[in-house]
Amino acid sequence: MAVTGYLSEFALAELFNFLEQGNKTGLLTLCKLSDDQLQYRENHYIWFNQGRIVAAANRLDQHGLAYMIGQRGWLGEHTALRVAQTCDVSTPIGLSLKNQGLLTVEQLKLLFYTQVMRQVCTLFALKDAWFQFDCKAPLPFAEMTGLNAPATEVTLAALRVLKDWSALANKLPEPTSAVMSIIEGKPQQKLNQTEWQLWEFAKGTISLQEIAQQLQLPLEKVQQIAFRLVTAGLVEEVPLVTVITAHPKPEPLPMESAVPEATMLSHSFLHNLVGFLKGKV
Amino acid sequence: MEIMRLVVTGPVGAGKSTFIRSVSEIAVVDTDRRATDETALLKQKTTVAFDFGRLSFGPEMALHLYGTPGQSRFDFMWDILIQKAHAYILLVAAHRPSEFIEARRIRAFMRQRSPVPMIIGLTHMDVPEAWDLENAAIALGYLSTNKRPPIIAVDPTQTTSVAQAVITLVQHSMQAHLMPLS
Structure with missing residues (x-):
């Protein structure tokens, strides 16, 4: 079952906590809300594997990572994609390229930092967005470096640099x-x-x-x-119990004075109660 | 007279008043306390309302239900209620994830003040946006099915559903007396 909602109700930090704690695998889609219906709707995609973030993109064609590699001049975008196609389909493209000596570990780390840490951290500044987590979505191996980060680690990093906390004020x-x-x-x-x-x-x-x-x-x-x-x-x-100093002291409640502390109930009482309630079910 | 006192708690709009009303034999009492000390001159009323319902099932046996105020600024009232309770049910609206954080606050407050048994009742499960039971459990901080209290779906508007929830709570209390749970 897909989990859906709005970030104004369930903040991204709460969502990441939920996905990590639940060891969730799947695709989180964030759809930025805009007042202008004609304006281009920007979507963001974050993939999770066992509660850890493995990839992020703003496109679903699985060319995002290859494009980043091409941008840096480390390898042509098409070359990266072609190499990926010749590799094991269940291996992240980053690992395939590293195994063939086309990328170094340091380059993969840099790619992951840019693709996940930097990109996802900026999403914490969103005032609102519609979200959906689809636990049936397959992992995007052509979008993955092979590195991952616990979702809450990303949350910590993002919230440390968050400037505007207004969207989280009531949280x-x-x-x-x-x-x-x-x-x-x-x-x-x-x-x-x-x-x-x-x-x-x-x-x-x-x-x-x-x-x-x-x-x-x-x-x-x-x-x-x-x-x-x-x-x-x-x-x-x-x-913590609020100490009432500025507020008026209320009358004592009936149960405060008349009702004693909770005492042990007899088994016959509890059995009778259950029997009585079963008659209502 | 033997009386079992159950507290019905949860965020605003979870269905606490409706829950009590569905099973109470008396019209639910909505208590509104008046200030009595000198500060009453400055403020006429303190709104520390809570709901009270009763169910008698024998000449000397009764179940009392107390609904907590829905807002956390009434913490002192919750403290009084939980100290006198035998068990409690935490109601959470499954279609309002915005309230999950408040439900966790309430649970933490209760847990710190009383070790009495508790169960969680998820309401509004029929709404399309409602989170399913397993996901709601995780969002409420219960990661293992072995180490969590009973979590059930409950419709506060239905007497049968409320009665079933109270049965679950009572039976859980009976088990807890035999084998305390964390």
């Missing part, structure tokens, strides 16, 4: 929330200094606004760092 953890680690041990990802600093507070007890004060960082910056760690799958946001 940021609340200033009154804390963050808590959801992994065992320390993160495997390469974190920067401020991310490590926030990580040290990931125990679910101190609010982001207090952390901001302690680290002497703007609150908004701390919220953004927290969002990065959340979407990297390292921590979760934990709302």
Whole structure:
């Protein structure tokens, strides 16, 4: 079943987290929305294999990588495609070219950086787009360098350089929330200094606004760092109980005073309840 | 009198009030608390509304259902409710992925304050845009089928569906008492 939606509802960072955590394989299509119906609709395609990004392009003819190779003068575009056709159809074109001594490992890394890291990172600036993830789409071997990157690693890199956070404003953890680690041990990802600093507070007890004060960082910056760690799958946001000081104190609720703490229920009670409810099903 | 208290929680629009209304024997009580201290002069009301429903099934046996306020700024109210609860169901609208992040916040809040058993009820599963159960589970942070609470589809407008959801929650609670789950 295809997963579809809009980035304004489910942000690209959330989507990448979902695809990585779910070890998804398939094609993610992003269709940029435009107010002008006549304007050319720009599509972006990102391929995933087991939750890792293996290729990206803005075309589906599988000539994107060959074109990039040709642009750099390393090999003619047609030559690259012809070589790819003579190779194993289930081998990424980048690996085929490397195996034949036509490209070096460094050149492949550069291609991957340009094709995936740079291209995909710019998509995080999109205010909105329609997306579809098709898990039945085949891998585009003629578009693949043979290198890959975990989706959340790309997210971290993209969000670190994101200038305009307005599209993510309602996704940021609340200033009154804390963050808590959801992994065992320390993160495997390469974190920067401020991310490590926030990580040290990931125990679910101190609010982001207090952390901001302690680290002497703007609150908004701390919220953004927290969002990065959340979407990297390292921590979760934990709302803390709001201390009501400026608001009026409400009357005590009936259950506060009259109802005792939750006590153990008898098995006969639970069996009777289930029996009663089954009569309603 | 033996009473089981279940909390029905979830983001705004997940179907909490409807869920309680579908199974309650009384008209659902929508509580709106008035301020009583001196700050009431500045603000007349604090809107800390929650829904309350009841189901009696014996002379001395009843099920009480409490719906949490849908907005996270009422955290203190949630705290009171969860501390008194025997179990809870987290309702999530499967067709609104924008609310998944809020559902995760609520779950994290609940989990930190109470170890009581919980299940997840996915609502609006009949809407074409709804995420299927497996994908919604992943989006809610459940990666392994072995290490997650029961996740079921529920139609809050249907008494039978709500009753089935409550059965699942009660049975899960019974199992949890025998074999605690993380």
